[in-house]
Amino acid sequence: xxxxxxxxxxxxxxxxxxxxxxxxxxxxxxxxxxxxxxxxxxxxxxxxxxxxxxxxxxxxxxxxxxxxxxxxxxxxxxxxxxxxxxxxxxxxxxxxxxxxxxxxxxxxxxxxxxxxxxxxxxxxxxxxxxxxxxxxxxxxxxxxxxxxxxxxxxxxxxxxxxxxxxxxxxxxxxxxxxxxxxxxxxxxxxxxxxxxxxxxxxxxxxxxxxxxxxxxxxxxxxxxxxxxxxxxxxxxxxxxxxxxxxxxxxxxxxxxxxxxxxxxxxxxxxxxxxxxxxxxxxxxxxxxxxxxxxxxxxxxxxxxxx
Numbered sequence: 001x002x003x004x005x006x007x008x009x010x011x012x013x014x015x016x017x018x019x020x021x022x023x024x025x026x027x028x029x030x031x032x033x034x035x036x037x038x039x040x041x042x043x044x045x046x047x048x049x050x051x052x053x054x055x056x057x058x059x060x061x062x063x064x065x066x067x068x069x070x071x072x073x074x075x076x077x078x079x080x081x082x083x084x085x086x087x088x089x090x091x092x093x094x095x096x097x098x099x100x101x102x103x104x105x106x107x108x109x110x111x112x113x114x115x116x117x118x119x120x121x122x123x124x125x126x127x128x129x130x131x132x133x134x135x136x137x138x139x140x141x142x143x144x145x146x147x148x149x150x151x152x153x154x155x156x157x158x159x160x161x162x163x164x165x166x167x168x169x170x171x172x173x174x175x176x177x178x179x180x181x182x183x184x185x186x187x188x189x190x191x192x193x194x195x196x197x198x199x200x201x202x203x204x205x206x207x208x209x210x211x212x213x214x215x216x217x218x219x220x221x222x223x224x225x226x227x228x229x230x231x232x233x234x235x236x237x238x239x240x241x242x243x244x245x246x247x248x249x250x251x252x253x254x255x256x257x258x259x260x261x262x263x264x265x266x267x268x269x270x271x272x273x274x275x276x277x278x279x280x281x282x283x284x285x286x287x288x289x290x291x292x293x294x295x296x297x298x299x300x301x302x303x304x305x306x
Contacts, residue, residue, distance in 0.1 A: 003097035004285040004303075005057045009049035012286040012293070020059060023094070023101035025072035030104045032084060034066040035116035037095040039280075039288045039301040040124055040153075041233070046093060047289065054093075060285075061095025063087040063123035065116040066305075075104050083110040085119035087127055089255050096285055098305055108260035114267060118274040121153065121300040125275070126263040128253050129158040132208055132230045133165065136251040141166030143205035146197070146222055148215055150186060151177035151298035154232065155210045156275040159184040164271040170204070172197055172211075177298050180276065198222060209233065220246055275299035 003020040025031045043060045045051065065085035068078055078084065086107035094100045110119045133139045145162050149155050150171030162169045163185040171186040174193060181189045190197050192215075201222040209216045212233030219229050220241045228247040231238045238248035266272040276299030280288045288301045 001098040002282065003059045004061075004282060005059045005096070006047055007056045007058075009047065011048070012044070012289040014047065015060075015286045015289065016057075017283045017285070020057065020097065022099055025070050025101050027073040028075065028104060029072045029101050030068045030075060030078055030084075030107065031070040031099055031101050032064065032066040032107070033069045034064050034095065034098055034100055034305045036065050036120035037061045037097075037282075037303045037305055038063045038120045038124060038153075039285070039292050039303060041292060041295075043093075043096075044289045044293045059094045059097050059100075061088075061093055061097070061303075063120055063127075064095040064100065065110055065119035065123070066100075069099065071104070078104055078107070078109075083112075083116070084108060085110045085116075085123050086257075086260060087124045087255050090253075096282065096303060096305075098282075103255075106255040106257060106260075108257050108264065111264055111268065114264070114274075117277060117279065117302050117304065121274055121277050121302050122157065122263055122267070122272075123260065124253075125153040125157045125300065126266075126272070127255070127259050128154045128232060128251070129161050130259045130262055131253050132232065132251040133158055133161050136230050136249045137206045137208065137228055139165050139167050139206055142168075144168040144170065144203065145206040145208060146201055146204045146219070147171045147186075147208045147210070148197075148219060149173070149210040149233075150181040150184070150189065152210050153275050153300040155208070156181075156184055156299060157272060158208055158210075159186050160272040161266065164266065167206075170201055172215075180298055206230070217242070220248075277302050279304055 207229040225245040230249040238250040
């Protein structure tokens with residue numbers, strides 16, 4: 001099969017496009033003919049060596065959409081030919097390929113109304129947003145949440161989900177993305193280059209930071225006493241608050257079928273729509289990585305595999 005893989009850490013130039021062995025379904029697994037795969041910040045971090053415990057050659061990629069090509073023993077709820085989407089288990093890569101093997105229990109059936117490209121774009125972003133807003137932050141109707149980096153894939157989904165929950169949503173974005181983020185439903189959008197969000201925002205019940213760095217640490221300032229903040233761009237641990245009356249959370253983005261089926265229901269209900277997508281061929285993965293690493297894009301980057 002064709003795949004994009006690395007044989008050592010480095011920049012986008014270490015990505016190779018070529019042949020790799022076809023995967024085989026173990027018991028409880030399915031092999032999926034991948035139609036589309038999403039590009040995430042985690043992918044270039046793996047490529048650069050942020051996760052050192054890997055075996056080479058390593059096929060990158062975490063979320064995907066495709067068709068079941070084979071099923072291992074003990075599979076009774078999925079069949080060959082089913083359209084599915086999902087996210088590979090934590091610590092496992094392999095989406096940038098024509099085929100992958102995955103635990104059948106953590107994939108979901110893709111509805112006909114959702115394209116493979118849109119499903120791939122929504123999988124990890126939606127899973128992360130649902131785990132963060134509904135489980136970690138336990139966001140409630142009537143609360144106010146600040147979502148940092150509102151034009152990104154995860155934040156795009158989170159803005160829409162937060163509005164569906166009934167929260168008031170404030171988001172940050174660059175000037176070029178203000179209208180895009182407003183179009184997702186944000187009640188207020190702050191141009192982070194023109195305004196200091198810590199002066200423009202206060203009294204938030206919750207913050208969801210997808211940016212990291214100094215932005216993450218400053219986010220504690222906008223919380224009301226008893227507020228909580230969740231972080232997905234600050235490493236495996238949440239940054240330590242500089243005040244004692246708020247809570248910092250690092251959501252656990254565990255893989256499961258249920259939150260993927262929640263994505264399907266949200267899409268069917270019209271509560272969430274796919275983000276803006278920039279499409280690349282699988283062989284163009286290095287170019288997609290350069291764009292992803294620059295962070296100067298909105299929505300999702302997706303590799304069209306077939």
